[in-house]
Amino acid sequence: MDAVNLLLKYLYSIQRKAVILKSDIYNDFFEVPFIKQFLDRHGIEPASKEGTKHRIPFLFNILETIGIINQRTREIEILSFVLAKKVIRLNDKETEDIIFERIRKITQYIKLESYALGKAHAFRRGSIMKYLRSKSYMEQTF
Numbered sequence: 001m002d003a004v005n006l007l008l009k010y011l012y013s014i015q016r017k018a019v020i021l022k023s024d025i026y027n028d029f030f031e032v033p034f035i036k037q038f039l040d041r042h043g044i045e046p047a048s049k050e051g052t053k054h055r056i057p058f059l060f061n062i063l064e065t066i067g068i069i070n071q072r073t074r075e076i077e078i079l080s081f082v083l084a085k086k087v088i089r090l091n092d093k094e095t096e097d098i099i100f101e102r103i104r105k106i107t108q109y110i111k112l113e114s115y116a117l118g119k120a121h122a123f124r125r126g127s128i129m130k131y132l133r134s135k136s137y138m139e140q141t142f
Helices: 002-015 022-031 033-041 049-065 096-117 127-132 135-141
Strands: 019-021 069-071 075-078
Touching: 002 022, 002 033, 002 049, 019 022, 022 033, 022 049, 022 075, 049 069
Parallel strands: none
Antiparallel strands: 019 075, 069 075
16 A cells, blocks of 8 residues: 555655654645655645644554554554565665665674674664664655
């Protein structure tokens, strides 16, 4: 589902935090360039402020149902990181080789963090967000 992939890409590449205020997402999501490009390309009208408050909660419910986020009244918590090609792609001009290399580097980082922490699921404890905010990731991707 394109909308879910776009929301995940937004959460991982724009917000890059483990806990995010819902109001921040409502205010910012439809203003992000790659979201605007997607809507434009498919002839979809951007949501109004009121429409945003109806569209995005539906996507939150999907992500919560499959265990990617946990919802609270005013915020969401990222529980896991999805290494999907459509989520990891930063722009339409990237080749699959570039995308798969990024996935390999992220996977390698998760393995190193897991080993260092002695926990099989270290990435679920916020270390992946630390990586997404790190200088090496930012230099590699932007």
